[in-house]
Amino acid sequence: MSVRSVMPGRHRAAAAFLFAAALTLTACGGDSSRPSDGNARATGEGCIKNFDPAKDYFPVKSEVKHAKNFSLRYEKSYQVLTVKEPFPKGKPESYVLVKCGAPKPKLTGDLASAQQVTVPVKSLYSASTTHLPLLTETGTLDVLTGVASATAISSGEVIERVKAGQVTEYAKDRTLNAETVIGAKPDVLMTQGTDDPQYPKLRQAGITVVANAEWLEPSPLGRAEWVKAMAALTGAEQRAGEVFATIEGDYRKVAEKGAQAAKTGKPVEVLPGTMYQGTWSMPAGGSYAAQLIKDAGGTYPWAGEPGTGGLQLNFEAVYAKSGQAPLWIADQQWKSTADAVKADSRYGQLKAVSDGAVWTNTKALGPGGGNDYFERGVLRPDLVLADLFALMHPDQAKDHTFTFYQPVPKT
Template identity: 60%
Template sequence: MKGFSRPLTGGALLLSLLLTGACGGAVTPATPTSAEGRCVTSYDPAKDYFPVKQTLRHAANFTLTYAKHYQTITVKQPAPGAKPETYVLLRCGTPDPKVAGATVVETPIESLYSASTTHLPFVTGLGVLDRLKGVASAGFITSAQVLEKVKAGAITEYAKGQEIDTEKVIAARPGVLMTGGTEDKAYGPLRQAGIKVVANAEWLEATPLGRAEWIKLMAALTGTEQQAGQVFDKVEGDYRSLADKAKAATAVPVLPGQMYQGQWSVPNGGSYVATLIKDAGGTYAWAGTSGPGSTTLDLEAVLAEAKDAKVWLATVNEWKSLADVEKADARYAKFDAFGAGQVWSSNKTLGPGGGNDFFERGVARPDLILGDLVAILHPDLAPGHEFAFYQKLTR
């Protein structure tokens, strides 16, 4: 178990250490809906039980197709290097189509156990927080709504010590346990016990809008397709509007990331981070590389390529001032952005347990990510901008 907020560990951290921001209006949470009364009591094989159908425009790591009484979802890479997994989302009360090799999940689900904080903005945005019954650990959560329910006992923690309590999960029998895009040793026994383990591997997407579109997987499970369309269409529209605004601006050289355990992770040119930098009117030394994900370098190699970057975009919870940066490593002061006082960290909003809202909301809100970046790189394009995630480090 790698912890509830997946981006805080391993390769996901090294990618996520790079970007997230804010701008644009808030997405209004959808009106809550109830699963009650949604089960079919008299099955009609001629009836289409999905009057609202979702289509995917950006997400590449899962597919979604419809039959009259069930949906078929295939997550192409549920975890790095893992084989595809297929799920039949069966409208409850209708017959099982017996799709070979597929996990059958009756929908709309009544209860959800979540392995990552990145699921939380999808849950709240769709108005189905009442169905969230379990989180791996509440320590990294920043959402006040979710924390309130944890405190009240309405949401339980099933992996407080970073190890899944299989007995607790089996006893609760949630409609779905949603993974954070990695495989855990406990998932095998849980599957054998009949727990429906469904992969959410949005972090393997190559574009910001592709990651955000995983709200449609949550909607397929909860029967909130119409709400998902409304939420995602606004995020996509705001994102495109900001990207269009920045398109004509002169590209600003940026330095993404910072050292982590002796290595500096730089985004490859085909990554979602690279897309964000480009769409914000920026460029960086490794923009011409290929492929998704990131490459790790030592600090001297980064200095050799990006010493003259105008703006440094970091993500370190503890950094509040340039003195904090220099204290972490004296060599950081060699970057031109440090000397110019243009060091920004996406640590504006932290939860009571040390979680960073950047990691929690960033997946669902690339429009906010892009808004902050445009305001940082091209302040003339965003006068009076109110930052959601980034703050400039003081001298």
């Protein structure tokens, strides 16, 4: 089984065009002022000592507004997290999250066989680097005890925990080692949004396997809102709500600038993505990437195509409609335009290459080669959008400091 999260191209298997997902501090973004003590649990975190069936043990409740692929339902002593599509075309899965100290509820119907887990969890294994900012930004990194592989990790905090032996690698060769996971007995293993033949074995051994399929969300804010799903496990509902509110507000501010720029002038034409194994994966009009382009005040010839995935095109089709696009937003670690042409000589025909107007999302790389764009971008689309707006409208963002995007020097 290929653990997608251990590779910088985590989303390439589904859409190589995912050129817009990044974050960090920028002039248009802003820090979420996350706590530094590594512990930001919700009020009433401690285990219940004298259970009262009439008492509501979730004083802080998350409201899901943008995400379409998960839902949260609160009862007095437990909550139900439901992932509608845990992996492509998979059936919905529900998880019963029982407040520590409360008796396990006796459930019927679809929930009778649902996995139950005590929350807040104390030990979590993560199959994707995109989970890491959901912990670091809510001050709950202390629960992380396992990662698929440390190679693609960009976060210095997480890398240090791996080096210190506080976090175990369980899929160094991109294959899940079930024995390692079972031996460690984490409270939860969070998936990377695909199925795996080892998961039934883990469940049989008593390991709760919870799906995180944020990559199936078509909207940037929908993906970011998965911080609330993680918070349901860690007890950080209040902090997650604060973090997401900041992200949502900052995203809308930049989107308003993008809409105004497109209205007063005209949308900037861009060429998104690159070829992979001879095929150009172009974002369909209803996709995550398409939404970011639109909100940044840009457009491209396929923006009106229906669907949330990628359109598989040959170079000739792309060149016919976008060969003269003034900006190319790519996703490769090219040090110069000569590297692009070396990868495929046909790239040299693009106007953006001859004009030296090529940008890539590879500015922030970790010590092992991991791209922070893929690690934190899901949580912080506001900062991705700030970068995109600045490269499309440089005259309106002269003081912008780029986080993940950088120009490719012309040679």
